[in-house]
Amino acid sequence: MRAPSTLLTLGTAALLATSVQAQTPDAFRVALDGTFAPHAMPTLDGGVEGFNVDLANLIGETLGAEMTVDSAQFSGLIPALQAGTYDFLVAPVTVNEERAANLLFTEGFMDTNFAFVVPAGSPEYTSLEDFRGKTIAVNRGSAYDSYLTENAAEYGWEVVSFGTNTDAVEAVTTGRADANLAGNTVAAWSAKQNPRVDLSFEIETGLVWALSFRQDDTETRNLVDRALECLKSEGALADLSEKWFGVTPAEGSTIVTPTPGYGVPDMPGYEDSDHAVSCDFG
Known part of the structure; x- marks a missing residue:
């Protein structure tokens, strides 16, 4: 009497396995x-x-x-x-x-944070206060340009804008600016490619x-x-x-760091799923 139940269970498992593979x-x-x-x-x-x-x-x-x-x-x-x-x-x-x-x-x-690059060999910058009164080069019209402009009164820095971030970095290497602000990965790439600048302080955006x-x-x-x-x-x-x-x-x-659930927490489309991290996709 238990054989049909066993066959049904095995059949259901096979269907589920097929369904998972189809995903x-x-x-x-x-x-x-x-x-x-x-x-x-x-x-x-x-x-x-x-x-x-x-x-x-x-x-x-x-x-x-x-x-x-x-x-x-x-x-x-x-x-x-x-x-x-x-x-x-x-x-x-x-x-x-x-x-x-x-x-x-x-x-x-x-x-996706903001980060500064500074001339190679500069002292370590550990806060925004360290950039007070500095001249900071930035790509004109970017989010980093807006950030610097909005906070210029508080920190007393001078913002100089350029048509490209490459030009803004060049201003740092030639002494026309004390630092450049860009996205953290773009800043890191600039420092990796150009030995005349160092990656510096990073602003966390959340x-x-x-x-x-x-x-x-x-x-x-x-x-x-x-x-x-x-x-x-x-x-x-x-x-x-x-x-x-x-x-x-x-x-x-x-x-x-794996994030719980699927998607970005506290954003539309996030799915609160309690699943374990796994590398098994067979």
Whole structure:
């Protein structure tokens, strides 16, 4: 009398296993802005390389799926995602309320902070107070330009704006500015590439970069979120930080710390799921 029940149980298990396997596609087509070094930048052979390109390929390897990474203008990425051209975006997108109301996001793959670069060999800067009265170069019209301008009265610094961040860094190396403010990864890349400047004090914003999905694709978002957790726990993202930014991530930072649930806590689209970190996607 127990045989039919056993067969039913085995059949149900097989169906569940098939269902789980079906959740992992054989291939993904993803995209990013190929001009945002060091996250993505052109290669001499016409390809694209960078932190987020490597991240995309690591996700593919973790999930056992082929990953095709397209390079496109940032302004066209989200419309193409919504149209179904791409399965998800691997561009670094800062998660905020407005964006999270229209897209699904994975958990953050790293913190998106501001950071200064200063002339090589400068004394250590440990707070914003250390920049009081300094001349600070910045990319005109950027979020960093706005931050410096809004806080100029409080800290007494002089803001000098340039058309590109490369020019702003050059102002530091030639003595026309005491420091440059940019995104933490761009600042780290500048210091890694240019021995005349050092990476300096970092301003924590409380914001993260994450990967973007259509709002109706919770299944794929959750799958890739789990892959990110695996890569963090194995140290793979810390290795990418060393490779592309020359920075060893601090303990507890987003790039090495899996986030509970799926998505970014306290943002629309977050799913409070009590699941264990696992690298088993078979």
